[in-house]
Amino acid sequence: MTRQTSQARDRGIPEATVARLPVYLRALNGLAERGIATVSSEDLAASAGVNSAKLRKDLSHLGSYGTRGVGYDVDYLIYQISRELGLTQDWAVAIVGVGNLGRALANYGGFASRGFRIASLLDADPEVVGDRIAGLTVEHIDKLESVIRERDVSIVVIATPATSAQEVCERVTRAGITSILNFAPVVLTVPDGVDVRKVDLSIELQILAFHEQRKAVGAAGGPGGSAQVGPGIGPGAGNEWAEAVEA
Amino acid sequence: MTRQTSQARDRGIPEATVARLPVYLRALNGLAERGIATVSSEDLAASAGVNSAKLRKDLSHLGSYGTRGVGYDVDYLIYQISRELGLTQDWAVAIVGVGNLGRALANYGGFASRGFRIASLLDADPEVVGDRIAGLTVEHIDKLESVIRERDVSIVVIATPATSAQEVCERVTRAGITSILNFAPVVLTVPDGVDVRKVDLSIELQILAFHEQRKAVGAAGGPGGSAQVGPGIGPGAGNEWAEAVEA
DNA sequence: TTCTGTGAAACTCTTCACAGCA
DNA sequence: TGCTGTGAAGAGTTTCACAGAA
Structure with missing residues (x-):
């Protein structure tokens, strides 16, 4: 059960890391557009809204693509992350x-630029079928299976009402679809x-409402309500536990 | 590090738990609609797509609202979770x-039913300002501050192009806003x-593309059922999410 | 010197397994 | 008996702090 791949490297990239790679990719693309060729983990981390140790650990799962004392080559890193995420290939998506x-x-607009091609829009409503949207003609849901088969669709986005989603x-x-993005x-x-x-x-x-409520309550709350945050802040001082999700 | 062992009133609900409470709430509402008055952790967990131990642990952070040998009272649990999430009050949201x-x-439609009221729609484009959408008239972005102040807005949804989002x-x-949902x-x-x-x-x-690619590459002769249903509310997933709209 | 890559520690979250109550 | 609530173990993630390459 231990897996080994063609490459000696262990391909088991933590899920938490995978979820951040697209964020790094976006930050890197921004840097590339501004003509920046090299970036340190500190700076890239700031652009991506994480701390630098986490960024370095994440990237270390892909390989050693940085240069000590220097940083990371922006274009090269973009390529490596894209490849790891599978964005160097074309993915057909049906909505x-x-x-x-x-x-x-x-x-x-963010799809095409990342290798995602909308292969079909489908709906059950005769009123909508035939409409032209974003250069595509809406097709009837009856064609779902044939569209998937004939256009090699590998990812389906479900944006139907809740009642139809399971069907x-x-x-x-x-x-044969094994990747679904569900909005229902x-x-x-x-x-x-x-x-x-x-x-x-x-x-x-x-x-958000939960945290918003917590802020309001905590501000007026008694002594017992100290936050779980750092032990640092004593009583009396600021009571709000800061919690910016992103830097 | 002080630590109230008594689970009783420890208000530090884990972030991962908070992220799942809305899912439980949705499942419970479904049960209530079908006239079910009592539910076991096993059944509720199945409806919510998590395992029962996790569900019980999550609920235990709110208090002891179940009955051993019986289960949870659906209506009572709906009330307790709603209260914990702050959904028993009205939240004004600006988009x-x-x-x-x-x-x-x-x-x-999913907003109003959960205590979220759209107090204003704002845009910078004169072409759009004045349009009526969902019963509201689109206002000019110039009014942003006054709308927030006068209508007691506490949550803002940013659905602008990337270039305007930071501003x-x-x-x-x-x-004065401290809760933002960002789609840019x-x-x-x-x-x-x-x-x-x-x-x-x-x-x-x-x-999704990352996992899809992984399946294709590693699956050939790989370990039996791949399992790995990636959904549920992930941990890291708690924060990083997806976007939309661009140019 | 600067900055990456990484063991190790710390922390968080999930799962197990069962005591104990209805 | 059936099911919740929960310590404890386990798995996953983040952060620290520093060895070592450029």
Whole structure:
């Protein structure tokens, strides 16, 4: 069960690291656009909103791509991260559900530049089928399986109402899809080996509300309510526990 | 390091738990609608897509709201979680940037039902200002500060292009906002005490692409069922998310 | 000297397994 | 008996701090 790959390096990159690589990539692209050729872990970390030790540890999982005393070559690092994420290849994506959100996604410019090509927009509503959006003609959901097969779709985005999401999910997994990005406010049940990521707007707002509430309460709270943060701040001083998620 | 062993009123709820409470809440609401009055940790966990030990541990941070040998009272648990998340109060939200995504957000029904009220839609484009969307008239960005002040806005959603996001961020934090949900593909710099959550669609897709690629490469003859359902609310996932809208 | 790469420590989160209550 | 609540073990992640390359 121990895995070894063609390369001697251990390919087990921590999930937390994978989730940050796209952030680094974006920061690096920004630097490249500004003509910056080399960057230190300190500076890149600042651009990406993490601390430098974490950044170095993350990058160390990919290999030794930096130069001690100097930093990282921006272009080279962009290439290495892109390759690691699989962005050097073309991914065909189908978007199911062309409501407000589906349209927003279809018009989002950040896909093509990262190797994602929208291969199809599908919807069940006859009113919507046939509309032209972002250069594509909306197709009927009946064609879901044939579109996936014929256009080599490997990632499906579900932007349907909650009630249809599970059914769409089952159809696409049956058609061989193993990567799904779900926007519908429902927990999808999928077979083993299928990777689902969920984006839920109202959940994000609820998490913000929790912290917002906490701030208000904590400010007036009693002595017992000291935060879990550092032991540093004593009582009496600032009570708000700062918690910028991003630097 | 002082440490109240008594779990009773320790208000330090783990971040990972907070991120899952909205999911439990959604599952519970589904049960309530179906007239189910009591639920076991096993069943609720299944509805929420987590394992039961995790669910029990999460709920134990709120207090002892279950009954041994029986389970949890659905309505009571809905109330307790809602209260913990601060959803029993009304939150005024302003959405800045009324492009495709801003419109999708404005029309998203999942807000109102959870105590979030859209108090204003703002945009810089004179073409858009004055449009009526989701029952609101789009206002000019010039009014940002006065809207926040006069309508008691506590959460701001940034759905502008990347180039404007930081400026909007600075204006709203100066106006006293400490909770921001950012959809612009950029890392915002904020003062301590300001909570930013980011949603970045292209990052989510890149993470999927990474795993998809991994499957293709390593799967050939690989270990039986790959398992690894990546979803749920990840740990690192808590903070890093995806985006949308650009030019 | 500067800055990377990395062991080790610290911390957080998940899972196990079972005591104990209804 | 059936199920919650929870210590304790385990796994994963972050941070520290410094050896060592350029």
